[in-house]
Amino acid sequence: MAMLAWNVRGLGNKDTVRALKNFMFKFDSGIIFLSETKQKMRYLEKIRMKMKYDNAHYVEPIGIAEGLLLWWKNDVKVSILHSGKNIIDCELSVNGEKEWFCSFIYGPPYEDEKQVFWESLSTIRNSTQAKWCIVGDSNIVARAEDKMGGVPFEPSQAKWFFDFLNKSCMIELPIQGGMFTWSNQRSDDDVIVEKLDRILSSLEWSETFPRALGVLDVAMASDHAPILLLLQGMPRRCKKDFKFESKWLLEDECFQEVEKGWAPIPQVNSSRIFGRKLKKTRSKLIKWSRDKFGKRRRSAEEITERIKLLQENPLIRRTTNEVKELKVELNKIWESEERHWHQRARVDWLKYGDRNTKFFHAITLQNRRANTGYL
Known part of the structure; x- marks a missing residue:
């Protein structure tokens, strides 16, 4: 099961909605968390219903700023424990398995609010005994290698973040697909990129999901890239069965490929000719379809x-x-x-x-x- 977390910087743009749909379909996300939606619940509900998500929880924006949403499907059980402008904290289980805790966060962007946020987060639960993970935009540059361009990294900016990790015994999960999750989208010498979006977990949670992995997708329609939490790691690719598609019959080239595949095969035992011709025809059609329709x-x-x-x-x-x-x-x-x-x-x-x-x-x-x- 996949969980998608993305700071969309506003969900009122049709390109953002289209990008969200494509991200959602890639890994069949059972849970979607979006921050900075900047839209009222009535508008967001229309999008949710079109995307076939069964349940929702919203934190309304303040004016035209901020706003959080959490969507999930019926095979995921979600109990909302607490929510506010920077967090949706919940208890959940997937396919009837044992419950665990997940906090979806949008870290405050203002320095004078960071200490209160991270200190309050550390008091939510005793993570040394709880299965707990945290997903979302931390709004923290934690290390020098997490930033390129702009003002040099200042370690004091990450003090409250590391205090939280140490006090709560949390670790950061690796994220594949790139080093940075945010960009100011400028060019040449003015470009700044940072790693702001993260996945954190308790040791107990990591032992429960040993194959869990974060994946960074391409940044579209927002200056943040979406991150996916795959609880069981990357899905294995299975070989697809061959299926003849009726749309092929509309193309004259299809009959030509069949003729090529069914051409006489010299020096082959007559009892094996039929099977060999089927195999050859299948290979011809697969290659032709891939070139034409793919x-x-x-x-x-x-x-x-x-x-x-x-x-x-x-x-x-x-x-x-x-x-x-x-x-x-x-x-x-x-x-x-x-x-x-x-x-x-x-x-x-x-x-x-x-x-x-x-x-x-x-x-x-x-x-x-x-x-x-x-x-």
């Missing part, structure tokens, strides 16, 4: 990887402008894909603005089964 997805993945590479090397000249251009291109690909599935699904009762590619995909598959007699 181009859009490969392009999106290549652009995503390029953005991640640039964000990991923020001091390269012209990095910021190139990242902006790549984000625009990636958004166009996502929108094109949404239109593609919307048209094929033939759903008249949803407007185009209700972009949910996964939902439209499911409807398309259902229609295909009905048309071919599988339902």
Whole structure:
């Protein structure tokens, strides 16, 4: 199960909502925590229902600033213990397993509030005996290597953070995918990048989830990158079964590939010819389909990887402008894909603005089964 935590810097932008949907689908996140939503509950509830999350808890913004939300699905049991402008503290369990504690945080950005926040966090529970993890934006640069550019790191800024770690016996989980989680998104000599978003845990929690891992995704539509907490580590990739897709029959090239695969095979025992031809035809169709239909997805993945590479090397000249251009291109690909599935699904009762590619995909598959007699 995956938990997504992201400082969205406002959820009123359609690009932010689209990015959230893509992050959510990547690892099938059972829990989503967003900070700095800057939106009222009524608006956020519309997005939640479109994304098919069953439950929610909100901390309303103060004016047009701050705001937290927590969404979760029914296979996750969540009991909210305490919430405020900087924290949603809860007890939860996944698939009926034993409960544990999780605090989703948005650390105060102002220096005069940091001491009170971290000291109050240390009094929530005795973490030497509790299964407890903390996820979110700490708003703390903890070490010199956690920052590049701008004013030099000052160790005193992290005093309250390390006091909390020592007092509560918490450790920091590794996060794969990059060193920095925030950028001021400027170019050349003005760029500043920092590691602000973290995953902390008690020793008891770490022993319960020994494979737990943090993953940093590409920063889209916000100056923060989202972090994913994977409780069971990276999922193993399984080899997919071969399935003949009906859309192939619409392409003349499909029949050409079948003819190539079914061509005579010299010097093969007659009892094995049928199996060898099936295998050869399958390989031809897989390669042809990947080249013809997989181009859009490969392009999106290549652009995503390029953005991640640039964000990991923020001091390269012209990095910021190139990242902006790549984000625009990636958004166009996502929108094109949404239109593609919307048209094929033939759903008249949803407007185009209700972009949910996964939902439209499911409807398309259902229609295909009905048309071919599988339902």
